[in-house]
Amino acid sequence: MHKGLTHASLLLILWCWLLSSKACMAGGGQHYPNGAEGFLCGIAPGPGLYLVNYTTWYSASSYRDDSGDDIKDIDFHVNVVAEAPRLLYFFDYKIFGAIYGVYLTVPAYYANVKLTKGAFKIIDDSFSGTGDLVFSPLILGWHYKRLLHWIFSFDINAPSGHYNGRHPATTIISRNIWSFMPNLSATLIVGPGIDISMKFLYEFHTNNQKHINFLGQKATLEPGSELHIDYAVGIPLSRDLRIGINGFFYQQLEDDKINKKNVKNDRGRAFAIGPAVKYAGEDWAIILKEQFEIWVKNRPKGNVTWLKIQYRF
Numbered sequence: 001m002h003k004g005l006t007h008a009s010l011l012l013i014l015w016c017w018l019l020s021s022k023a024c025m026a027g028g029g030q031h032y033p034n035g036a037e038g039f040l041c042g043i044a045p046g047p048g049l050y051l052v053n054y055t056t057w058y059s060a061s062s063y064r065d066d067s068g069d070d071i072k073d074i075d076f077h078v079n080v081v082a083e084a085p086r087l088l089y090f091f092d093y094k095i096f097g098a099i100y101g102v103y104l105t106v107p108a109y110y111a112n113v114k115l116t117k118g119a120f121k122i123i124d125d126s127f128s129g130t131g132d133l134v135f136s137p138l139i140l141g142w143h144y145k146r147l148l149h150w151i152f153s154f155d156i157n158a159p160s161g162h163y164n165g166r167h168p169a170t171t172i173i174s175r176n177i178w179s180f181m182p183n184l185s186a187t188l189i190v191g192p193g194i195d196i197s198m199k200f201l202y203e204f205h206t207n208n209q210k211h212i213n214f215l216g217q218k219a220t221l222e223p224g225s226e227l228h229i230d231y232a233v234g235i236p237l238s239r240d241l242r243i244g245i246n247g248f249f250y251q252q253l254e255d256d257k258i259n260k261k262n263v264k265n266d267r268g269r270a271f272a273i274g275p276a277v278k279y280a281g282e283d284w285a286i287i288l289k290e291q292f293e294i295w296v297k298n299r300p301k302g303n304v305t306w307l308k309i310q311y312r313f
Helices: 007-019
Strands: 048-064 075-095 098-105 108-117 120-130 134-144 148-157 179-190 194-205 208-212 218-222 226-236 241-252 269-280 284-293 299-312
Touching: 075 134, 075 299, 226 269, 241 284, 269 299
Parallel strands: none
Antiparallel strands: 048 075, 048 299, 075 098, 075 108, 098 134, 108 120, 134 148, 148 179, 179 194, 194 226, 208 218, 226 241, 241 269, 269 284, 284 299
16 A cells, blocks of 8 residues: 555654544544444333443454555554443433433543554554543434334534544544434344344534644544444343344445545445343343454454443432
8 A cells, every 4th residue: 555655755644644533533523432232222211310331442453444455564553441421311201202311421431542664653642531421412212012112312422521633542532523413223123022223323523623634733624424323133042131243334424624625535434243142130231242343444443342231220
């Protein structure tokens, strides 16, 4: 990919690439954590207060180009550990026949990004702190008999976390933009309790006026919109235990723009699949998931581990 370039030119390209945050996540604006939802995600619970805690670890040691090929002449690593407690409340009344709820999530995380070219260390950046909070003022859940369930939610990410465009580790969860995410989750129950669940989310953003351009100067980034699809198929082994597969599909739909100029051939894409298990009691549940990325371009290729704990007060 970089044949014929001098070492100095290559280092400049790699440095600018990191400053644009592309080595951290595809798209200049992605907030939604791919693969967060899974089994029975279309079923709204009954009225009450819930704590849903998401713990995730993402690790990648490969970065894919626009053709989906590994960029082999660099040594790239990214590790992210995030903790995202969510308070979720459903009211004891209905709107349009749907149960109504709201939620608030304040994530905390640790991130490390490393990039080297031979003996040259281009980036070795780490950060820990709070990320951008996410909330929903509108969650509506419907049930059709016991077969089909669906939830509509309008989620909003606020730029509340620490962001510094010159430090890639800070830009992984803190994006310095508002993101708006209408989404629909659905669960179909078939056979002896088998669930087929999917979440469809469209994400669009405001502009980031503190982005760092290829000259190391502040610029205005207009992130392209994105599509996220989480999926899972669960098979009950008993009343409390469910196993199956899960994963996600991600596609950036529009080019990013820097100072109103399109960033060409840089739309991110990823597909992931892996095993999942859920163990639940009357008022609680524990879900463990692994997701392996296998179809990736313009972003890191790695794997994600999820531990999700739900509790009803």
